[in-house]
Amino acid sequence: MAQMSMIEAIRSAMDVMLGRDENVVVFGEDVGYFGGVFRCTAGLQEKYGPTRVFDSPINESGIVGAGIGMAAYGLRPCVEVQFADYIYPAYDQIVSEAARLRYRSAGQFTASMTIRSPCGGGIFGGQTHSQSPEALFTHVSGLKTIVPSTPYDAKGLLISAIEDDDPVVFLEPKRLYNGPFDGHPDRPAQSWAGHPQGDVPEDHYTVPIGKARLVRDGFDATIVTYGTMCFVAEAAVSETGIDAEIIDLRTLLPLDIDTIANSVRKTGRCMILHEATRTSGFGAELSAQIQEECFYNLEAPIVRVTGWDTPYPHAQEWQYFPGPERVGRELTNLMEAAS
Amino acid sequence: MPEYSPLTFRVPEPPVRPGGEPDFSKFDVPKAGTVRRPEVDSDPDDMKDLATSLIRVLNRNAEAVGPWAGDIDTDLLLHGLRSMMRTRSFDERMMTLQRQGKTSFYMKCTGEEAIAVGQQLALLPGDMNFPTYRQQGLLICQDYPIVDMICQILSNERDPLHGRQLPVLYSAREYGFFTISGNLGTQYIHAVGWAMASAIKGDTKIATGWIGDGSTAENDFHAALVNASVYQPPVVLNIVNNQWAISSYQGIAGGDLATFAERALGYGIPSLRVDGNDFIAVHQVSKWAIERARRNLGPTLIEWVTYRVAPHSTSDDPSKYRPREESAAWPLGDPILRLKNHLIQRGLWSEERHKQAEAEFDEEMRLTAKEAERYGVMGEGASDRDIFEDVYKDMPPHLSKQRQELGV
Ligand SMILES: Cc1ncc(C[n+]2csc(CCOP(=O)(O)OP(=O)(O)O)c2C)c(N)n1
Ligand SMILES: [Mg+2]
Numbered sequence: 001m002a003q004m005s006m007i008e009a010i011r012s013a014m015d016v017m018l019g020r021d022e023n024v025v026v027f028g029e030d031v032g033y034f035g036g037v038f039r040c041t042a043g044l045q046e047k048y049g050p051t052r053v054f055d056s057p058i059n060e061s062g063i064v065g066a067g068i069g070m071a072a073y074g075l076r077p078c079v080e081v082q083f084a085d086y087i088y089p090a091y092d093q094i095v096s097e098a099a100r101l102r103y104r105s106a107g108q109f110t111a112s113m114t115i116r117s118p119c120g121g122g123i124f125g126g127q128t129h130s131q132s133p134e135a136l137f138t139h140v141s142g143l144k145t146i147v148p149s150t151p152y153d154a155k156g157l158l159i160s161a162i163e164d165d166d167p168v169v170f171l172e173p174k175r176l177y178n179g180p181f182d183g184h185p186d187r188p189a190q191s192w193a194g195h196p197q198g199d200v201p202e203d204h205y206t207v208p209i210g211k212a213r214l215v216r217d218g219f220d221a222t223i224v225t226y227g228t229m230c231f232v233a234e235a236a237v238s239e240t241g242i243d244a245e246i247i248d249l250r251t252l253l254p255l256d257i258d259t260i261a262n263s264v265r266k267t268g269r270c271m272i273l274h275e276a277t278r279t280s281g282f283g284a285e286l287s288a289q290i291q292e293e294c295f296y297n298l299e300a301p302i303v304r305v306t307g308w309d310t311p312y313p314h315a316q317e318w319q320y321f322p323g324p325e326r327v328g329r330e331l332t333n334l335m336e337a338a339s
Numbered sequence: 340m341p342e343y344s345p346l347t348f349r350v351p352e353p354p355v356r357p358g359g360e361p362d363f364s365k366f367d368v369p370k371a372g373t374v375r376r377p378e379v380d381s382d383p384d385d386m387k388d389l390a391t392s393l394i395r396v397l398n399r400n401a402e403a404v405g406p407w408a409g410d411i412d413t414d415l416l417l418h419g420l421r422s423m424m425r426t427r428s429f430d431e432r433m434m435t436l437q438r439q440g441k442t443s444f445y446m447k448c449t450g451e452e453a454i455a456v457g458q459q460l461a462l463l464p465g466d467m468n469f470p471t472y473r474q475q476g477l478l479i480c481q482d483y484p485i486v487d488m489i490c491q492i493l494s495n496e497r498d499p500l501h502g503r504q505l506p507v508l509y510s511a512r513e514y515g516f517f518t519i520s521g522n523l524g525t526q527y528i529h530a531v532g533w534a535m536a537s538a539i540k541g542d543t544k545i546a547t548g549w550i551g552d553g554s555t556a557e558n559d560f561h562a563a564l565v566n567a568s569v570y571q572p573p574v575v576l577n578i579v580n581n582q583w584a585i586s587s588y589q590g591i592a593g594g595d596l597a598t599f600a601e602r603a604l605g606y607g608i609p610s611l612r613v614d615g616n617d618f619i620a621v622h623q624v625s626k627w628a629i630e631r632a633r634r635n636l637g638p639t640l641i642e643w644v645t646y647r648v649a650p651h652s653t654s655d656d657p658s659k660y661r662p663r664e665e666s667a668a669w670p671l672g673d674p675i676l677r678l679k680n681h682l683i684q685r686g687l688w689s690e691e692r693h694k695q696a697e698a699e700f701d702e703e704m705r706l707t708a709k710e711a712e713r714y715g716v717m718g719e720g721a722s723d724r725d726i727f728e729d730v731y732k733d734m735p736p737h738l739s740k741q742r743q744e745l746g747v
Contacts (some may be wrong), residue, residue, distance in 0.1 A: 029583050029584075029585070029587065030587055032350070032658055033356070033586065034585070034586030034587075034659060034660045037585065037654075050350040050352070050526075051347075051348040051350065054350045055350070055586075055587050055591045056591070057553075057556030057587075057591055057592050058523055058524075058553045058554050058556045058557060058584055058592065059556040059557050059558065059586075061556075061558050062556065062558075085521070085522070086522060086523075088522070088558065089522075089558060089559075102446060124443035124444070124503030124718075125505065125522065126503075126504055126508070127503070127504070127505070127521065128505065128520070128521025128522060129471075129505070129521070152344070175344030264556035278741070279737065280502060305694065308726060308727065308738075308741045309730070309737060309738055310726055310727055310730050310738070311503070313502060313503045313721075313725070313731070314443075314494055314502055314503055314504055314505050314506075314718070315494035315495075315498070315503070315717075315718030315727050316502055316503075316718070316721055316722075316723055316725065316726045317718070319723045319726060319745060330476045
């Protein structure tokens, strides 16, 4: 086992796949010689050459569109969109093309590709380096959407994504790249070194797509979350002393509803927590499904804690970000709510 | 059937990487004054050579020569020099603030100062720029309050944008400065649309679009060109080719097989390639293109050839992807130095006055930064209520509720 940050784990996944499968290619803006603005592809061009790992023009629509063409030929592109906030020019290619190639050609053509992109806030990036657009992808039939929260899962899931025969949107919470983050910006930054989830095998392994991870066992309530918010939830639980079960979805679609439902049936109370805006966010889908599955077990209304329905502000970042204090308060309210 | 050998895949590479000697041998620098200057109403078909030549006015002896030299008012030249110098002092001071942890982020335009300043001084009040993050000179040369720029960068109590925007993404409608988007290329087509509106309304205002070499790859660049071609609106489309887009050299945007200016030719749009480090060339070519727009002769594209001397931003380390000495080897020199030498040579400026001015501007920026810091640094003083304002004109009920939830 090696100790890896999430950046190193992601790089290692691509390294392993470039080595195992000649059809894997990696490209995106600044991804080649430089190795990516977050260094996720550092060294890969040197190792595999510029026909396997290369820079692309600044054209997200072209990055995804070219990836689809390559996938149609039979390659397995793993492309990077520099920030999830810049994925919108590629949205048409993702929604109208990648997601539907298989359906409209009755399986003659498929888009076996992975679209990696850093998401989420917490780095003072303002509205164009902080967004969490996952719900724009979970709303689209034909796509799989993944948001890992640890180095171990990031590598295992990225390998699964690259090996998957359908298009996968792989959103990487950039605030977790170098260490777990509990939502207290005033405390010293933590690193992955020494964290159990920072232990990452160097060779090939997979974490299955569509399986949630139990972060913490508990009896009083269930917190359903993913990405950076997993650590915020842990902080809120330890700060309030409420014995909540925490579920890290890891894959948003296909959703592991069984794991969620089993937990909510046990605890009777449920909080959904995400950093993305609330209205029509992925929490809305979660809330609907949990209600469908667990209505008779619920002792209180399901509560959603999310980013506000505004663009991500720069200076007011920590008032926007659903930190442990807000989560803790809502958790306490949830425990006090009577059915 | 003929036999073919296996195809190979081309990935362009810059001439040198770190560790190598800077190499601009493939970069052709024609003599100043050698490129012709057609009348503004000439047939675009007869100007195609201007997209591959390089218009230059200031020669090695700092003289303004050739058909593009024209006559520029002395006051304008001095104002241009001072504005470029203030822009550079401003950038340096802001870098200091960032290093001191007083702001999260900054972007300099070092080496590119002539372009924004030279063009803005040819525009009229009411015209609208659609800038990128590297055109701070547009504001500075109009004497926009420096303190307001710094307050935006500090995201403080006096920030005109209420702490919402990343540092340097200014907005200043009264100064003909459209709100900068963090998303590349999106605004190029806005400039075209704004100019179309001016024509629809029978106005006399014009628009200018701004984009970097790297960002010309975005679809919106091509959207702008096709709309500009079809409707012939009064717009000047600027491409600032500073050779780099973060770590990608301009060949990754397609700049090594054809000039960026040439892209406009396929759309029938007149296009000029210009020495962007030559203030006089910048100003005169801008005037020419603006005159075309104003006389309803349609759009013009201009490729400004320059070099990004600074790192891409405070988050970037260019020594990882280009030789450290590359900017010093850049054949078009430094825009401030070149205009300074020209003015000295004409007896309008001196080394002494230059030194004094430098000291004066450094002091101006130091004091103004101090003043701005009184309103807070690094987001201090930005109001939490402002998170919810301006999402809509009238706040819908769900947002009022969320605001109450936050308790502000
Ligand atoms: C749509 C979009 N994609 C990617 C980025 C990230 N990004 C910011 S600046 C930049 C390079 C732009 O280079 P260029 O257009 O040459 O302008 P320069 O920075 O050289 O002035 C990139 C890739 C972005 N801001 N927006
Ligand atoms: Mg550039």
